Amino acid sequence: xxxxxxxxxxxxxxxxxxxxxxxxxxxxxxxxxxxxxxxxxxxxxxxxxxxxxxxxxxxxxxxxxxxxxxxxxxxxxxxxxxxxxxxxxxxxxxxxxxxxxxxxxxxxxxxxxxxxxxxxxxxxxxxxxxxxxxxxxxxxxxxxxxxxxxxxxxxxxxxxxxxxxxxxxxxxxxxxxxxxxxxxxxxxxxxxxxxxxxxxxxxxxxxxxx
Numbered sequence: 196x197x198x199x200x201x202x203x204x205x206x207x208x209x210x211x212x213x214x215x216x217x218x219x220x221x222x223x224x225x226x227x228x229x230x231x232x233x234x235x236x237x238x239x240x241x242x243x244x245x246x247x248x249x250x251x252x253x254x255x256x257x258x259x260x261x262x263x264x265x266x267x268x269x270x271x272x273x274x275x276x277x278x279x280x281x282x283x284x285x286x287x288x289x290x291x292x293x294x295x296x297x298x299x300x301x302x303x304x305x306x307x308x309x310x311x312x313x314x315x316x317x318x319x320x321x322x323x324x325x326x327x328x329x330x331x332x333x334x335x336x337x338x339x340x341x342x343x344x345x346x347x348x349x350x351x352x353x354x355x356x357x358x359x360x361x362x363x364x365x366x367x368x369x370x371x372x373x374x375x376x377x378x379x380x381x382x383x384x385x386x387x388x389x390x391x392x393x394x395x396x397x398x399x400x401x402x403x404x405x
Contacts, residue, residue: 226270264348320370328363
């Protein structure tokens with residue numbers, strides 16, 4: 196595969212797309228918190244991979260780390276500040292929260308709702324991390340890459356990867372728990388509707404002007 200990619204074989208790139216498009220797309224979303232931007236990042240990643248095909252080492256394993264490294268660099272240009280990430284993350288979390296407002300007392304559904312709340316809280320908390328911390332966290336934990344691969348991808352020493360990951364995990368856990376607690380307090384503090392003995396809540400125009 197590496198030989199074919201280096202040679203610019205269109206079939207090889209088609210295989211790369213089929214194999215890793217979803218991975219690159221999900222990775223881009225975790226870095227940008229925006230699905231539409233993630234689509235742009237994914238497209239730009241494969242275009243950039245084509246332009247940089249001759250930089251692929253002749254020897255090695257999967258090209259997945261190479262693609263994720265390109266996607267990480269492309270995502271940086273789309274999300275330069277944490278402020279933009281926080282805004283996108285808040286919008287994505289709110290969109291997810293909207294689907295939780297439908298009442299359903301099934302135990303399985305309740306479990307899914309709790310999972311979704313934690314995911315939304317984690318997504319929001321990611322916006323409070325520094326970009327470098329977020330990149331290491333996503334590559335190491337979500338993508339499951341080895342420290343050495345992450346170090347090569349980001350162009351930093353392995354020791355830096357370890358320290359950033361440790362710092363990012365601690366901060367993310369604390370921030371996500373705080374965000375989850377805040378969301379739960381908001382849900383429990385919502386005013387309950389009190390039903391009276393009236394069947395109509397809105398009066399007619401004639402009644403209103405008497």
